[in-house]
Amino acid sequence: MHAIDFERARDAGHAVQLAQQGNTKFIGGGTNLLDLMKGGVEQPIKLIDITRIGLAEISELPGGGLRIGALARNSDTANHPLVRSRYPLLSQALLAGASPQLRNMATVGGNLLQRPRCPYFTDTAFSMCNKRLPGSGCAAREGYNRMHAILGASEACIAVNPSDMNVALTALDATVQVTGPGGARAIPIAGFLRLPGDMPQTEHMLQPAELITSVDLPPPAFTANTFYLKVRDRTSYAFALVSAAVALEMSGGAVRQARIALGGVAHKPWRVPAAEALLVGQPVSEARARQAAAKLVEGARAFKENRFKIEMAQRAVVSALRRAGGMA
Incomplete structure (x- = not known):
């Protein structure tokens, strides 16, 4: 593993400023990113620690919805009284994911950006993976594909999104709030994650240096x-x-x-x-x-x-x- 710079952000604005320096990654829980770094899939030159910038609060919105901070832990979110009582679907999905130890570390923002678990992507011994090496091909199409896509795939990639939380957020019409060099913007969950097309290396609609700040849920129409x-x-x-x-x-x-x-x-x-x-x-x-x-x-x-x-x-x-x- 090559040398990595590490800097702790003071707040969201400072984190965005630091992220404009090139091949950098935000790190919260690190449950996905660190695994990919150890395997040589992700190779950032700088990590920006965002664990002390706030953004972990879960609070009611004026219109009756709920705002979940991007740094709220999965376990805290799943067990929060407002989530359990108003959005039980989200609580169920979070508790179905990973293990208790990982849920205690993983964050909502990180879960949104969770990368596929296709073995041809996560193992750099394989030379064919358009997601990791654009233009190299998709080994899964003719290889081991038991876990792979049956809908929305392309010639370039048949990997699937591994997140349980994202499935529930999609059913609940959540909105992803982000901030970046161009200011704040809101992205409906349906348009936040993308299909592979001919650019499978691009999995979401975040722009460079943009930071997820929260996930907003609309007023609860679906509870019982x-x-x-x-x-x-x-x-x-x-x-x-x-x-x-x-x-x-x-x-x-x-x-x-x-x-x-x-x-x-x-x-x-x-x-x-x-x-x-x-x-x-x-x-x-x-x-x-x-x-x-x-x-x-x-x-x-x-x-x-x-x-x-x-x-x-x-x-x-x-x-x-x-x-x-x-x-x-």
Whole structure:
């Protein structure tokens, strides 16, 4: 590992100023970044410690929503009374991720930027990875691809976003607040993470030197009827093969609004508004749940080892809809 400069930021403005010096990285919990640095995947010349700039508070917004500071720890966020009571879907998703020790260190901002766990990306012994070495090819397409994408992939990359939290935030229509050299701006979660296209090395819409300051949740329309289902190889410390975040607003036994986000199937959490619309205006039923699930995976393209994901994703959605809609 090469020599690395280290500097502690005083506040958010100071952090942004320091980040304009070139190949620098912000470090909070470091649970993803340090692993990638040890493996030689990330090679910053400077780390900017942002752990003492505030941004860990979780507070109510004037309009009834919730602001979660970017440096709030995953465990603190999952167990915060306002998150548990108003946004149980987010709490469930956070508690499904990693291990208690990692959740105690990991931050909300870092979780948003969590990088794919594709072995061809994380192991520098492989020379083909467009995400790590643009233009080199995608070894996963013809290699080991059991964990990989069935939706939204490209010829350049079939990796998936590994975050459980991002799936719940997508279903909840969260907004990412950032600050940078050009000032502050708000980015809806749906537009914050991106599909690979022909630039898989670019996973989000942050500009150079921009810093995530918080994640804002809208007023809670989905509280009583939500469920996060994670299907994985083991029940602890495993990434999702498929996950489903379902949030329903019910009135008189019928669905007024529906949100469904799939994880483990694409480069970003996968939502299809047309699938959600199939549920609106009537009670949740097995038939409608199956129709919505089928709509969600329309156009799916599987590879040699992940064909099972097309059926698994649909079953996960139906199961989560049963739980959220009170059918189970």
